[in-house]
C-alpha cells in the first residue's frame with residue numbers, strides 16, 4: 112500500500128498521532144471490521160500515514176527510537192478504539208522487536224529494517240504449525256538453503272493478517288536434518304511466497320485480525336534467514352515482548368470498558384442529583400482491577416528493561432517464570448474487568464450496539480487466555496518452579 | 507566429573523541423540539534438549555552432586571554444554587568444600 116505521509120506526522124508526538132488514528136479512524140470502522148470479520152484497512156492506512164509502523168526502529172535506521180513503554184502506550188491507546196487493530200499493531204511490533212534486536216551482524220536485516228522504516232512495512236508472524244500448535248519452540252517444517260537461495264514450506268495454521276502483511280517472519284528447523292527445537296526464523300517477503308488458505312477465521316472475537324491458516328510456500332535470498340538461532344531470539348526478546356505487548360493490548364481493550372462504565376455512572380448521577388448511583392461502588396471496584404492490570408504491565412516492562420541492561424538476568428528461569436505469570440494473570444484480569452464493567456452497564460452494555468455496548472471488547476478479551484493457551488504456559492512455568500525459587504523480593 | 511555428567515544426561519534421556527555423538531562443547535539445546543529436559547537435568551545434577559544452584563546460575567548458558575555444566579558444578583562443589 113502506497114500512502115502519502117502526513118507532514119504533521121513528524122512533528123507531533125507519537126501518542127498524539129495514535130490518538131488521532133484511534134479516535135478518528137479505528138473507532139469509526141471497528142464495528143464494521145468486527146461484524147464482517149475483515150482486516151481494518153482504513154486504520155492501517157492511517158497508521159502508515161502517521162508513520163506509526165516504524166516508530167520503534169532506532170533513529171539511525173529511520174525510525175523514532177521509541178521506548179517499550181511508549182510502544183505499549185500506543186498499543187493500549189489503539190486498543191481502546193478497536194481490539195483487532197490493536198492486536199495486529201501489537202503483533203507487528205513484536206516482530207519489529209526481533210528485527211531491531213537481532214539484526215546485528217546481518218547487513219541484509221539491517222537494510223531491511225531501514226526499508227521497513229522508510230516504507231512503513233507491516234510484519235506478520237508464522238510460528239503456529241499444524242501438528243505442533245502453540246508450542247513455539249518446536250517446528251516440523253525446515254528451511255532448505257541451496258546456494259544463495261532459501262526454500263520453505265510451512266503448514267501455518269494461524270497467520271494473522273497474512274494477506275495484508277508486507278512480510279511474514281516464519282520459524283522452522285535450521286535444515287531438514289535438524290532437531291525439532293533447532294530452529295531459525297526467516298523473513299519471508301511479500302513476493303517470495305504464496306499463501307493457500309487451509310483454515311478460515313470466523314471467530315467469537317478478534318475478528319479483524321483475520322488469523323487464517325495457510326500453506327506458506329516461500330523462496331528467496333538465503334541471507335533472509337536470521338543469523339542468530341531462534342532459541343536466542345525467543346529467549347532474549349520474543350517471548351517477553353509477546354507477553355508484555357499482548358498485555359498492553361488487553362489492557363487497552365479492558366480500559367475502554369471501564370471508561371464507558373464511568374461515563375455511565377456519571378450520567379446516572381446527573382439524572383438523580385444528590386444520590387450515589389448503584390454502580391458507583393462497582394466502579395471503584397473495577398478501577399482497582401484495572402490498576403492491578405496496569406501494575407502487571409508496568410512491572411513487566413520494568414523487568415524487561417532491567418534484563419536488557421543485564422543479560423544474565425534475561426536468561427534466568429525466574430525471568431521467564433515472571434513474564435509467563437504476567438501473561439496468565441493479565442489475560443484473566445482482562446475478562447474479569449469486562450465482566451465487572453458489564454455489571455455496571457447492565458443491559459445497555461450487553462447490547463450489541465449503542466453507546467454503552469462492550470460486546471466487542473468482551474468477545475475480543477476472550478481470546479487472551481487461549482492466545483498460547485494459559486494451561487500450556489502454566490505447564491511450562493510449573494516445570495521451571497521445580498527448580499527456580501519463588502521470588503519474594505520487593506524490588 | 508564430565509564423565510559423570512555424561513552418564514546423568516544419558517540415564518535421564520535428556521537428549522534425543524546418543525551420547526557418543528555429543529562432544530563436550532556441543533550446544534545441548536541445538537541437539538534437542540527441551541526446556542522440560544533441562545530442568546530435569548538440573549534436578550538430577552543437584553541430587554547427584556549434593557548441590558543447590560543459585561538463581562543466577564539457573565539460566566540457559568549454565569546448562570548449554572557439558573563443559574559449561576562441568577564448570578558450574580565444579581564451582582559449587584569446590585565452594586562447598
Ligand SMILES: Cc1cc2nc3c(=O)[nH]c(=O)nc-3n(C[C@H](O)[C@H](O)[C@H](O)COP(=O)(O)OP(=O)(O)OC[C@H]3O[C@@H](n4cnc5c(N)ncnc54)[C@H](O)[C@@H]3O)c2cc1C
Nearest residue numbers: 236237238239244245270271317481482483484486487490
Ligand atoms: C487472535 C489470535 C491471533 C493469533 N495470531 C497468530 C499469528 O499471527 N501467528 C501465529 O503463528 N499464531 C497466531 N496465533 C496462534 C497462537 O500463537 C497459538 O498458537 C494458539 O493460540 C494456540 O496455542 P495453544 O498452545 O493454546 O494451543 P495448541 O497448541 O493448538 O493446543 C491445543 C490444546 O492443547 C491444550 N494444551 C494446553 N497445554 C498444553 C501443553 N503444555 N501441551 C500440549 N497441549 C496443551 C490446550 O487445551 C489447547 O486447547 C493467534 C492466536 C489468536 C487467538
